Amino acid sequence: KSEEKGIDLTIVQDYKLAKDNELRFEVEPNERVKLDLVDGSAEIFGTELVRSRSYIFESGAKIAVFTWFGCSVKLTGKLEACYVSKDTPMVIYLNTHAAVEQLRKTAEQEDIRGPRILVVGAQDVGKSTVCRLLLNYAVRLGRKTTLVDIDVGQGGVAIPGTVGALTVERPADPVDGFDLKVPLVYNFGHTSPNGNIKLYETLISRLADVFNAKCDFNSQIKYSGCIINTCGWIKGQGYQCILHTAQSFEADVVLVLDSERLYNDLKRDLPDFVNVILQPKSPGVVERPRESRRDARDERVKEYFYGPRKIYFPHVFDIKFSDVNIFKIGAPALPDSCLPLGMEQENTQTKLVPVIPGRDLTHHILSLSMAESLEENVVETNVAGFVVVTHVDTDRQVFSVLSPAPRPLPRNYFLIMDIRFIDIH
CATH class of the missing domain: 2.40.30.330 (Pre-mRNA cleavage complex subunit Clp1, C-terminal domain)
Known part of the structure; x- marks a missing residue:
């Protein structure tokens, strides 16, 4: 099969996972790895895996396969790291999703706008992954939640140096991520907000206005709310940008990943009706050196x-x-x-x-x-x-x-x- 080109077919590992366990692996540079679900049920960042498909991950991919009920998986190819962990915050994230879904149901019953969730934290604490999880769980219940991405360093909706929004209508593909066919994208031009703070805040306000207009026009989008992925700059002007975003979007819930100080500052500075919640980062989150962040940016542009x-x-x-x-x-x-x-x-x-x-x-x-x-x-x-x-x-x-x-x-x-x-x- 042409798909299997570049995969070392001589290296095959089978893993049996007990319930609530997670298999974490990283693909070696310049290698590819094939994942097959053999038995049971599992998901990758909230997207369910299907048994009839082989998932092929490219060089440098960092993947976590989680199972609620137990499963068997087979990995083929060269891995840089691979281990099974019982220590995951998935139950916390699922509870968060359940609480947010409750807010959506209330919004529907009372014809008010749905929850707007801001996900904040330092670099490399897994913000994008939490956003992806919550979006995937929402869409699996038939919601049309909007992803708002203001992380200009990585570019989750378009390329780095942009801010944008995307209405998510189907779960992310475990390999390729969300379907990015019709995003709304604005040019920022820099890979960090401090490239032009005034412009950054202007574009965030603009995104909020456009999202509000879309909510007025479409009740499904209004009740489903949005999930906002921010960048990892959380001090000084970066902190002011977080406050500006919370205010522009009138965020109801702020999820703070792994930073007690940021949690306490936001608790002090945001209005009382905003629910600020401190959550742990997953122990599987890997810190990336500056070079690999730069490579990831180049890869994103190349993929575009x-x-x-x-x-x-x-x-x-x-x-x-x-x-x-x-x-x-x-x-x-x-x-x-x-x-x-x-x-x-x-x-x-x-x-x-x-x-x-x-x-x-x-x-x-x-x-x-x-x-x-x-x-x-x-x-x-x-x-x-x-x-x-x-x-x-x-x-x-x-x-x-x-x-x-x-x-x-x-x-x-x-x-x-x-x-x-x-x-x-």
């Missing part, structure tokens, strides 16, 4: 253009300088003495600055704004997708791009991101 397991064939074409307008968001701050009377320093952080294409544009990712004219607020308009500049020819006044879709471009305003991707396909 080439698809999981390189199943897409992106297009390459030239764009004339004269056919498009390229902007960056945020002008350098001026000394207060140079500012026009009554103008705030902050206004410059969300200002559009025209960019003349030059060689330094090479390898930058550009997001294509859905704005049809500059009369619209381009900064707060969602984006259609992304291209990466592969070459700039200043003599011919054209630049070449790698694009997931063929020509022609649906719009002609590009926003430059502070993120580069070198295509060595």
Whole structure:
């Protein structure tokens, strides 16, 4: 089978898991591993496994197979680490889901908006996994809960450097994650909120407004509520961003993973009606060094253009300088003495600055704004997708791009991101 290419078929391990146990494994770099459910029932981050399918995980994947009632699984291929653990917070997470579901039922009965849950904590405590679990459990009950992702470092809904929202209508695939066909995405352009705090907060407010409008329009989405995944910056301005998010979305529940100090600060600073809950992180959570976070970002961008397991064939074409307008968001701050009377320093952080294409544009990712004219607020308009500049020819006044879709471009305003991707396909 072509699917089994790159899997060492000579290494086969069978595991029998007792109820409430978890099998945790990591795939070796440059290897692939096949997982088969032989007997019983199991799930990966809230998605049930089926016996008739083999699940193939790529290099570096970190997976936890949990069973409520016991199961047998077979792993084929080279593993970096693999062990069975009884020590899991799954029962806590299931209880959280049950409590949230109760809030959804109340929302339905009383025709009020459903629960809005903010998941916060430092880097690498498993925030994305908890969000995925809660979303999968909700969708298995027929809910249409919205994932709001403001973790610009990882990009759970689109690529890193963006914030976005996605209405989840089916469980995440154990290998490929949620179906990302129609997300709502905004260009932020940096991999950390401190790249432009004012812009970050502006986009969070914008996301909240759009989500509220969607709730007014669709009662199923309104009752199902949302789950907000945040980034791991929890001190100083990062903490202020958490407060801003809680306020913008009018969060009802804040789940704090593994940080007592953050829990106590939020308890003090958020209104009394917000339920702040401290929860443990899973002992299976692995801390990633900076390099592997960077690699994961590159992988995410590559997947955007080439698809999981390189199943897409992106297009390459030239764009004339004269056919498009390229902007960056945020002008350098001026000394207060140079500012026009009554103008705030902050206004410059969300200002559009025209960019003349030059060689330094090479390898930058550009997001294509859905704005049809500059009369619209381009900064707060969602984006259609992304291209990466592969070459700039200043003599011919054209630049070449790698694009997931063929020509022609649906719009002609590009926003430059502070993120580069070198295509060595």
